[in-house]
Amino acid sequence: MSARGSSVVVVGGGVTGLSAAWWLARAGHDVTVIDKFVVGWEASGRNGGGATHYQSPLFHEEQRLWPMMDELLGYPTEYRRERIIINLTEEQQARYRRMAAVTRAQGYESTELGAKELRELVPIASEHAIGAQHFHFGGHANPQRTVQAYAWALQDLGGRIVQHAPVTGFATQGGAVREVHTARGSFGCDAVVIAAGPQTGALVAQLGVDLPLAPARAEMIVTEPLPLMKIGGVDGNGLYGRQTLRGNLAYGGGPHEWLDETDTAQMARPATPLLRNLAARLAEMFPKAAQARVIRSWAGIVENTPDGRPVIDRLADPGNVVVATMSGVGFGLSPASGHAISDLVLDGRCSFTDISKLGLARFAGLPRDWRAACGWVAMAEAA
Amino acid sequence: MNDRFAIGGKLSKPREHAQLLVVGAGAAGVAAAIEGAQAGLSVVLVDENPVSAGLMGLDVPLFYGQRMTAAVQEEGRMVERLVASSPALEAAYDAGVDVRLGVTVWGAFVNGPAVRALPGRVAGLADADTSWLCGFDALILATGARDLVLGFAGVDTPGVMGVRALDALLSRYDAFSGRRIVFLGSGNLAATAALRAIERGIEVAALVEVLPEPQAAPALMDALAAHGVRVLTSHVILRAEAAGGDVAAAIVAPLQDTGAAERLACDTICLAIGVSPAIELADVAGCKLVARGADGGPVARAVGPAGTSIAGVFMAGDCAGVIDPAADMSVAEASGRDAAHAAMAWLAGESAAETPASAGAAAGDAYVYRMAWMRALVESGGMSAPVCLCEEVSRADLLGVQPPRYLGCESRQMASRSAETLLQDGPLNPDQIKRLTRAGMGPCQGRRCRDQVALLLAMASNGSPQDVPLASHRAPVRPLPLRVLAADDESVEMRDLWDVWFGIPTQWIPYDDIGTEREAEILSAHGGGNMHL
Numbered sequence A: 001m002s003a004r005g006s007s008v009v010v011v012g013g014g015v016t017g018l019s020a021a022w023w024l025a026r027a028g029h030d031v032t033v034i035d036k037f038v039v040g041w042e043a044s045g046r047n048g049g050g051a052t053h054y055q056s057p058l059f060h061e062e063q064r065l066w067p068m069m070d071e072l073l074g075y076p077t078e079y080r081r082e083r084i085i086i087n088l089t090e091e092q093q094a095r096y097r098r099m100a101a102v103t104r105a106q107g108y109e110s111t112e113l114g115a116k117e118l119r120e121l122v123p124i125a126s127e128h129a130i131g132a133q134h135f136h137f138g139g140h141a142n143p144q145r146t147v148q149a150y151a152w153a154l155q156d157l158g159g160r161i162v163q164h165a166p167v168t169g170f171a172t173q174g175g176a177v178r179e180v181h182t183a184r185g186s187f188g189c190d191a192v193v194i195a196a197g198p199q200t201g202a203l204v205a206q207l208g209v210d211l212p213l214a215p216a217r218a219e220m221i222v223t224e225p226l227p228l229m230k231i232g233g234v235d236g237n238g239l240y241g242r243q244t245l246r247g248n249l250a251y252g253g254g255p256h257e258w259l260d261e262t263d264t265a266q267m268a269r270p271a272t273p274l275l276r277n278l279a280a281r282l283a284e285m286f287p288k289a290a291q292a293r294v295i296r297s298w299a300g301i302v303e304n305t306p307d308g309r310p311v312i313d314r315l316a317d318p319g320n321v322v323v324a325t326m327s328g329v330g331f332g333l334s335p336a337s338g339h340a341i342s343d344l345v346l347d348g349r350c351s352f353t354d355i356s357k358l359g360l361a362r363f364a365g366l367p368r369d370w371r372a373a374c375g376w377v378a379m380a381e382a383a
Numbered sequence B: 001m002n003d004r005f006a007i008g009g010k011l012s013k014p015r016e017h018a019q020l021l022v023v024g025a026g027a028a029g030v031a032a033a034i035e036g037a038q039a040g041l042s043v044v045l046v047d048e049n050p051v052s053a054g055l056m057g058l059d060v061p062l063f064y065g066q067r068m069t070a071a072v073q074e075e076g077r078m079v080e081r082l083v084a085s086s087p088a089l090e091a092a093y094d095a096g097v098d099v100r101l102g103v104t105v106w107g108a109f110v111n112g113p114a115v116r117a118l119p120g121r122v123a124g125l126a127d128a129d130t131s132w133l134c135g136f137d138a139l140i141l142a143t144g145a146r147d148l149v150l151g152f153a154g155v156d157t158p159g160v161m162g163v164r165a166l167d168a169l170l171s172r173y174d175a176f177s178g179r180r181i182v183f184l185g186s187g188n189l190a191a192t193a194a195l196r197a198i199e200r201g202i203e204v205a206a207l208v209e210v211l212p213e214p215q216a217a218p219a220l221m222d223a224l225a226a227h228g229v230r231v232l233t234s235h236v237i238l239r240a241e242a243a244g245g246d247v248a249a250a251i252v253a254p255l256q257d258t259g260a261a262e263r264l265a266c267d268t269i270c271l272a273i274g275v276s277p278a279i280e281l282a283d284v285a286g287c288k289l290v291a292r293g294a295d296g297g298p299v300a301r302a303v304g305p306a307g308t309s310i311a312g313v314f315m316a317g318d319c320a321g322v323i324d325p326a327a328d329m330s331v332a333e334a335s336g337r338d339a340a341h342a343a344m345a346w347l348a349g350e351s352a353a354e355t356p357a358s359a360g361a362a363a364g365d366a367y368v369y370r371m372a373w374m375r376a377l378v379e380s381g382g383m384s385a386p387v388c389l390c391e392e393v394s395r396a397d398l399l400g401v402q403p404p405r406y407l408g409c410e411s412r413q414m415a416s417r418s419a420e421t422l423l424q425d426g427p428l429n430p431d432q433i434k435r436l437t438r439a440g441m442g443p444c445q446g447r448r449c450r451d452q453v454a455l456l457l458a459m460a461s462n463g464s465p466q467d468v469p470l471a472s473h474r475a476p477v478r479p480l481p482l483r484v485l486a487a488d489d490e491s492v493e494m495r496d497l498w499d500v501w502f503g504i505p506t507q508w509i510p511y512d513d514i515g516t517e518r519e520a521e522i523l524s525a526h527g528g529g530n531m532h533l
């Protein structure tokens, strides 16, 4: 696609779709984002806010962009740099030393903290911690503020957001999608981005394309505010999360429940008594915060590909469709994934890094029953 | 193959089981429990009261407004008072009901399309020290009603409180520290509370009413008049005047002439404009909720007199639809017995009647009355009055959808956003506004602002509060310390097969290594290593 001002329809108003739309609007294109409900209602507004994805080809771009996002968007994201991972055991220490080595090789600095240094930065940390890994990169942001920031920034550039309009199908002609059908009418388009989270698979299936995805529920808890620590992005003990800038501890981790795609079409996102296990681990990692009251829990749906890695790809046919599903690492990567998607829409290739290994081709020949084969199936209806 | 890191079979098993679990030992809950026990069911009746002084200080579960005396610190006395003030409890013990006082139910969980991993139908319970799960066959929620808080200048001053909290402190615990009360509202709710206060030797300075006529039944108005209580109609409160950090007076004025303010000396300002059904647990369990003015707010009643959209979960008493405060106990008791019969029929495999019956609801449409109050408060009090007390969100912050001040946001674009611009994208949603403003995100869990947020959003969108989507309730429905909530009964599988994220080894292979020999090496050396997000 070349003509400026041609129109792109983005299906899905999560961080991935919104960021892509924002990048496209910045490049002068006419963009409409369509969501079945409200922007950021799904995983994008329910995640841990972590932004440290050293395993991704988009890592450098993620790290480059986050410190600028408030200014670029014009709205606050609450981004804060740096992360600490607490080591309670030697096994954990070994694991996070490996992470330090991998990231150091990519040019990112980290230091190993002793128990005492750790407690200076994280006063509530357990006496049993043997130390911590302090990453001077990565970070975290407020997902709910960020998702709305993308949406508003997009509107400021003339982009449109259509909410409460589930996409139901597409009209294709001559190897391209020409119209996107929704419950609130049809939208003509020159190009389409499908970034509909767990529903991405069913939508591209309508275009005759196989995208293997398995959705699952993941849960988090949040406490009342505590005094602010010097660094809010503190993980460990099987938990990921952050201290918000208000002071709340927001943490998740632990087992997920596989669901059917039809389950995820329901609005309800119930949490379970897993919140007790999350509370136990959080109190164990932060014993001095054991009196902090838990005031909420929530759940979100994460869709996974068979290898757990994102798909960001432009389809061969219809050729004007870009597909993106982020397999659990999509919040932090969103500034960069949007850039990559926008590149694929405009030029067919990512301008700043190689993302070819995130293509759909890797799943060619995948057996139909791959979900059953790896046990990623919804449980039977309990009695 | 099995996914070792999935949740199946890992959640703790319930520590105990009840055929019938009843939550709330008010008139309805006790009646339901007795009815069930007499029919031979194993019944557990749980009530969070007496709640700790600490929670009362947080205005949980009612809006106590710091009007407790030191007596609430004495646990033993509180339990004694509680038992003494509810004679029916005695009968429940006699009927063989397993009564638990001081035990909070913080969640109710039922398998459905979005969750199948639960170890059956379970409720989350907690006392002061620990939490556990209680399985149930049938569940009756008789959790009563919650104080409705509408803001005005000084609403956060100690001494401004809710009518249910007043009742609890005055009648149940004999631990009310006020002497002279101004009531906001003049319906049966305000009038009956005022009469009870007078009975206990508390002075009632006045009832303030925004509507032109007193709203209570004539007999109640006569009784108040006999005690010389003033009713200021077509009046609104402008602010709570504080002295030494406590309420010293209510400054009120005629609606048409707010310049002609009057100072009503008092130490307590009691919000008695309405109460809302306490449907937190029904929402957490996944019951469909419908906002109904005649029921005093959102309710979960869907089938027959007590049934909800979830089979085996029933509602009784005020939480099923607020009962006229002037009605006697027998109405709530009958509602409790109805729920027990519905539960027993369900346990016996009988299917319930299809149509929801109307509750013994408070007369009139509560939303119309509340909107009249909200409008009057906004017109007279402007936009700086507080809405969310935990997060210090004013009306202006809320309707400006502005981020909290501690972010120090100076963005011009942000300043140009508001509920009005958001409205162009679709109906205003309180959960979305909460994410942006933090209104309702604090430790009181939105108790003191959710009703008000709905009214303000209705005003901003020129609609009815009934049409504003319901702000969600999430477990735990009471703020509980990590220490208490923490599972001490974790299964071995949960402990040993816990991963930070999904436990998908290939997910964390550095991109450059994908498809190389290095990838295979990493996977065989340490399973790929599940790192962090």
Ligand SMILES: Cc1cc2nc3c(=O)[nH]c(=O)nc-3n(C[C@H](O)[C@H](O)[C@H](O)COP(=O)(O)OP(=O)(O)OC[C@H]3O[C@@H](n4cnc5c(N)ncnc54)[C@H](O)[C@@H]3O)c2cc1C
Pocket (backbone or CB within 6 Å): A011, A012, A013, A014, A015, A016, A017, A018, A034, A035, A036, A037, A038, A039, A040, A041, A042, A043, A044, A045, A046, A047, A048, A049, A050, A051, A165, A166, A167, A168, A195, A196, A197, A198, A199, A200, A203, A218, A219, A220, A240, A252, A299, A300, A301, A302, A324, A325, A326, A327, A328, A329, A330, A331, A332, A333, B533
């Ligand atoms: C508990 C939890 C914690 C997480 N922690 C982190 C973390 O710390 N760091 C990190 O980077 N990632 C994290 N993630 C993952 C991250 O949230 C997701 O990868 C990311 O939000 C994906 O964004 P998305 O826009 O691709 O998808 P989504 O957020 O799922 O958005 C998809 C959108 O598409 C819309 N949609 C679906 N179907 C249709 C249709 N037919 N028509 C129109 N619209 C449709 C949906 O309404 C939704 O708004 C976490 C996820 C969860 C659940």
